[in-house]
Amino acid sequence: FYFNAVDDGNAAFIGIKASAGLVVVSSAGLIHFVASSQVGDALFESPIGTSSQITWADSVSSPLAPLSLSGGDFNIDEFANSVQYGTVNVTDLTITTNNVPATTLGQVTTGNLTITAAGALNLNGAINATGAVTIQDTDDTNTGEAGGNITFGPGGSIDDTGVGQNVVVAAGADLASARYIINDSTAGATAIQVGSDSNYYLY
Numbered sequence: 001f002y003f004n005a006v007d008d009g010n011a012a013f014i015g016i017k018a019s020a021g022l023v024v025v026s027s028a029g030l031i032h033f034v035a036s037s038q039v040g041d042a043l044f045e046s047p048i049g050t051s052s053q054i055t056w057a058d059s060v061s062s063p064l065a066p067l068s069l070s071g072g073d074f075n076i077d078e079f080a081n082s083v084q085y086g087t088v089n090v091t092d093l094t095i096t097t098n099n100v101p102a103t104t105l106g107q108v109t110t111g112n113l114t115i116t117a118a119g120a121l122n123l124n125g126a127i128n129a130t131g132a133v134t135i136q137d138t139d140d141t142n143t144g145e146a147g148g149n150i151t152f153g154p155g156g157s158i159d160d161t162g163v164g165q166n167v168v169v170a171a172g173a174d175l176a177s178a179r180y181i182i183n184d185s186t187a188g189a190t191a192i193q194v195g196s197d198s199n200y201y202l203y
Contacts, residue, residue, distance in 0.1 A: 120148035
């Protein structure tokens with residue numbers, strides 16, 4: 001079902017307002033959710049074989065409320081404020097950021113993972129993938145937002161077990177942008193692991 005309403009004569013999306021935990025479960029198909037005000041921790045769950053679009057613009061809260069995902073494919077469009085992820089266990093995950101100061105990932109289990117970010121990107125949990133992993137943090141030429149570093153926190157790692165599935169981690173558009181991949185992971189030199197017939201590339 002779909003929420004839409006008119007507020008004071010102006011078209012607006014009005015639906016769920018939650019200051020504590022929010023759980024949205026689809027038993028049959030698409031979730032298209034737009035969050036534009038502060039909520040508590042949130043979980044979105046959809047069936048495997050479906051695709052869902054989440055536009056996440058949670059207003060600044062301290063600490064950031066975690067966003068968790070479960071089920072099918074998810075395409076997340078982050079907007080305006082920093083986003084912290086809880087547990088993610090999905091078929092495929094795509095994250096795009098728009099004017100977001102920082103994105104922080106926890107534990108992620110997925111097939112393909114694609115992240116296009118401008119702003120700091122913190123990998124604080126284990127990323128377990130079976131498909132291609134592409135993580136790019138660079139300046140956004142449309143918004144003018146400056147890219148940031150990609151940082152592997154103490155628990156951060158990437159383990160891609162897919163055969164012939166490469167891992168690409170890229171920070172910065174060019175040498176002058178001075179963006180870095182920082183490895184603070186307790187895994188040290190083994191923070192990135194790939195399967196047979198696969199490679200990983202750092203830029």
